[in-house]
Amino acid sequence: MFTGLVRGVGVVRGVAETEAGGRLEIEPPPRLASPSVGDSIAIDGCCLTLAEPAGERWAFDAVPQTLGVTSLGRVEEGDRVNIEPSLKAGDELGGHIVQGHVDGLAEVISVKNRGEWRVRFRPPAELAPMIVPKGSVCLAGVSLTIAEVDASPSSSPSSRPEWFEVVLIPTTLAETNLEALVPGQAVNIETDVFARTIVHYLRHFSADAR
Numbered sequence: 001m002f003t004g005l006v007r008g009v010g011v012v013r014g015v016a017e018t019e020a021g022g023r024l025e026i027e028p029p030p031r032l033a034s035p036s037v038g039d040s041i042a043i044d045g046c047c048l049t050l051a052e053p054a055g056e057r058w059a060f061d062a063v064p065q066t067l068g069v070t071s072l073g074r075v076e077e078g079d080r081v082n083i084e085p086s087l088k089a090g091d092e093l094g095g096h097i098v099q100g101h102v103d104g105l106a107e108v109i110s111v112k113n114r115g116e117w118r119v120r121f122r123p124p125a126e127l128a129p130m131i132v133p134k135g136s137v138c139l140a141g142v143s144l145t146i147a148e149v150d151a152s153p154s155s156s157p158s159s160r161p162e163w164f165e166v167v168l169i170p171t172t173l174a175e176t177n178l179e180a181l182v183p184g185q186a187v188n189i190e191t192d193v194f195a196r197t198i199v200h201y202l203r204h205f206s207a208d209a210r
Contacts, residue, residue: 043060145167
C-alpha cells in the first residue's frame with residue numbers, strides 16, 4: 001500500500017525483454033534508502049517487487065499484463081520515473097490510500113502553466129464514473145485532488161465526462177516528473193479505491209443492476 005507521496009525521481013537505465021515479460025533497471029536518487037529484495041515499490045504508480053539486491057540500480061520484473069496496461073511498457077532508457085516505497089505501519093498517511101494497482105492510462109489533453117499549473121486529462125471511458133470533483137486520483141504515482149470535471153454530460157445520463165483537471169503546486173512540480181507532461185502523453189491512473197468500490201457495487205450488485 002502507498003500514499004501517492006513520491007519520495008524521489010529515478011532514471012531508467014535499462015529496459016530488456018525476458019521470458020517472463022520485461023526487466024527494468026532504475027537508478028534511484030541518492031537520498032532513498034536501499035530496499036531489500038522482495039520489497040514493494042511504486043514506479044510511476046505501479047507496484048513492483050524488487051528483484052535484485054539494491055545498489056546503484058534497482059531491478060524490477062514486469063509481466064506482460066503490467067507492460068500492456070501501464071506506461072511501463074513504453075518507458076525508454078533515460079526516462080524519469082516517480083518512486084515511492086511502500087507504506088509502513090504507523091507511517092503518516094499524507095496523501096490518500098493508493099494500492100499501486102493501475103486502472104489504465106489517462107491521456108494528457110493540455111498543460112497550462114500561466115498563473116497556476118493546470119493539466120487536463122482524458123480518462124478511459126470506463127473510469128469516468130469514478131472521477132469525482134474534489135476527490136482523489138493517483139497519476140503517475142502522485143496523489144492529486146481533482147480540481148474540475150467536465151460538466152457537459154450532465155444533461156444526458158448515458159454520456160460520461162470526457163476530461164478532468166488537476167492543479168500542480170510548486171512542490172509537486174519540483175519533487176516529481178509531472179513538470180515534463182506534454183499533450184498526447186499517456187500516464188498511469190489509479191482511481192480512488194472507495195469510489196471504485198462503490199461504482200463496482202452499483203454496477204453489479206445493486207437492485208437496478210439485477
